[in-house]
Amino acid sequence: MAKGRIVKAAGAISLATSFSRILGYIKDMILAKYFGATGLSDVFFVAFRIPNLLRELFAEGSMSSAVIPVLKESQVKNPEETKQIVKSLFTFIVIVVGIITLLGILFSPLIVKLIAPGFTANEEKFQLTVLLTRIMFPFLLFISLAALTMGTLNTNNIFFIPALAPCFLNIVTIVAVVGFSSFFFNPIISVAVGITLGGFVQWLIQVPSFYKNGFKFGIARYHPALKKIAILVIPTILSMTVNQINIFVSTILASFLPEGSVTYLYYSMRLIQLPIGIFGVAVGMAVLPTLSGHIAEGKRDLLIKDFIFALKFLFFLTIPSTIGLIMLKEPIVNTLFQRGVFDLNATINTASALLFYSFGILGTVGSRTITATFYSMQNTKTPVACATTGMLVNIGVSLVLMKSMKHNGLALAYSIAATVQFLMLSILLKRKIQEIAFSSIIPSFIKSLIASLVSIGIAKLICNLNPNIWLHSEQMLIKFLWLGFAITVAIVGYFVLCYFMKHEELSYILKKIRRN
Template sequence: FASRIEHPLVAVAAGVALGGFVQFAFQLPSFFKNGYSLAPEYNFRHPGLKKMSILILPATMGMAVAQINIFISTILASYLPEGSITYLYYSMRLIQFPIGIFGVAMGMAVLPTLSGHAVRGDLDKLRDDFSFALRLLFFITIPAMAGLIALREPIVNMLFQRGKFDYAATMGTADALLFYSLGIWAIVGVRIVTASFYSMQDTKTPVKIAVAALATNIVFSIILMGPLKHSGLAFANAIASSVNFFLLFYFLRRKLKRIDARRIIKSFTKVCLASALMGIAGWFLLHGDLWRQHGRSLEKAGYLSAAIMLCAGIYFLISYLLKSEEMAYVINLIREKIKGRR
């Protein structure tokens, strides 16, 4: 359809809008089946509405900080050599893949459970479920982070290197992807820690820390954009995300009195070791001249897909040998699913 109109990008935008409408419409039957209605009901004196209004304002401001970070990086990148904004944009889109699939989904899924524990005053359960959710999220996303770092050049080449997007643009995007990826673990971790604060109806602490992280991003962006150019802006974002996570974790630990940090660190160490070995293997598998060339898309897709599957196998094998708790959980989950089908 795009090839039949004067401005093909309009077709792309229309496709995105149509996709959003289809996603909305697909949920309507279940929405109505469960007794909900789209008809508005106004009761501004309802205590729940008042409480929600008080809580939602800081939460909205916290979400806005993330967009402000991106906006500031874009402005600063405009002072750098041509192509810098493009490199940051494409690399940011790539790290949003694991963040959106795992981080956002896990944060949304765990919030009702944590809220239930908070309402009942069962802080022991809240601590346990928070620890498990964070460890499981790291188990899933850190290897994805390592994969993006190790295979950044092949991934960017296969997805974008065509037309005016040459090898220099591929390397510029890959460099930004390297530094952005260093912050993935912290970004997804923030989702879980923030959900824990929200479950206890504390929306102010996360937004205060988010503002501190914003200031960190600005300072490091200005410091690093000189020597590292656009990669410095990506690195500053990763540093700010890490500061955000550590501060949130520190204050959550104070709020909950105790968190089994030793167990989290032990799991984190095993995951990082398995991910590093997997990443090294992936780099050796796909390091070559093929990824400097245009074309041969099907061949590249085949090599990249095979390498990703092999790397996943290496990661799971090493995790199993390291006796990872999360690996044992995944194995038991698969066994239960298989038994349930019999």
């Protein structure tokens, strides 16, 4: 059953992504302890926008989205030819992306001026940002190879290892900061070195599984399938790039706001990436090979059925985490980040940004699944148009709101843009496939929303039993246990309420568990 494959694949990706996110938050806690919300941390996070953008474009998006439909189509017609396509792609990446990496290193000063023009007023700050950007630019080549390997494995229904690979990026970065920061004239350089080496390890860890499944890296001549992939990948990269411009716009504008604004936005964005990465990316990646297979086999009715199921399943998972970030924002930020030079003021400002970013989570994850559906039909132009509209909305609303709301206005503008993009994609998909009944999602959505509000409301009451604990930086173990207990109660309560409300997605999962 296709539903079973989607749930199983999404489960594997979510589990592996959860490990990666946990390690990512440990890394962020270490960075917060060492560098806090200071001018030095602002320098790193501006420079980090480059590898972070590349991860969004390649590791979680465009390349796999373009490669999988073509490889899936090739597998149906000629499985052996698929191996030659992969070799040809490898050759293309090494040559073309290698050249882009060198150009990026050369023109890093110009890139930094574009990303954070406010930094040019301080020469030392500007030069350090340029240095970090240059150190991290080779990440592009490694993450591109990792993305090719991931797309190939996903085509063969192997999801866990590729999704687990980003864990090693975080592990290497943590080791670099904790173990080697004292070796550099400026300790922040250790983070940049860790990210570049971590990107290499992220690719390397997938290679054994890649070879085990009969694929090989090697130099190969041009294959006609590359043209087809290029036609798909260019609009896909443009679409993902436009989405990332929303974040870059926030960075550029935040560089003109009071010191610490870039850091508040970074940490709050990191928190909303938890449900986006664990659920949004997971379901989008899991559903793409299945929907691509339906298209290759001409099974339009199954595509519609599995798309609706995927969207309902996605909201079933994402709604409680979204409500959780909104209602428990202060305890979460305090527990994860408030230590060292990251003080109460930084917690308050990060939590407020988290509130406004959270409003855009559902729009962001929903857009990923609808976009994957367009990609399965080898239609990459529509997502670009919708993403461009969202970007323009983000820029316009950001300029209006930043004057009165400061960094919170930038976070809210991002959420408004994400919601607009989701609504546009939904309307255009409905026009293309009129049989899709989006209204069938509403009962499931309402049940998830009610269960989330009740269960997380109880968790908030638990946290409020001792409100003073969330104001200081001490008693970290107690806070972890307290918050962990509250979240556990919320999770159990959510599933119990969904069970009694006979939630369709939960019933399906329980049925699969009983059958297995």
